[in-house]
Amino acid sequence: MPNRAGYAAMIREYAPLDEAPAIPSTPEQKLWTSVLLMALRDACGAVSYVKSTKRQMIINNAQRFFQEPSPALRAICELIDVDYDTVRTVAIQRINEFNRTGKPQALTIKGLKAESQERLAA
Secondary structure, three states: OOOHHHHHHHHHHHOOOOOOOOOOOOHHHHHHHHHHHHHHHHHOOOOOOOOHHHHHHHHHHHHHHHHOOOHHHHHHHHHOOOOHHHHHHHHHHHHHHHHHHOOOOOOOHHHHHHHHHHHHHO
């Protein structure tokens, strides 16, 4: 597990430059935030840690994780305090954009929390 500075750098690598992510406060939130962001990176093709023969399988599995209803994703969202439906909606938009353009699409926890609060307030 990276230290606080390493964790922030890892998130910023995938986040828009003008949007600083919120840093989770507990070790469990850090872990599950990392899991969620890694799954999204995989779903959007940022899979550089495996040989090319398994790359497409990882992308497909990660995309299904967001596209199909998932109790595991719901539990992760509850643990890091973001809205499950918002995460799925935003992730599917990013996945569709990736599938259309081949370019990874950014997502931050801060952005998801803001969208979650807006959705819950409506």
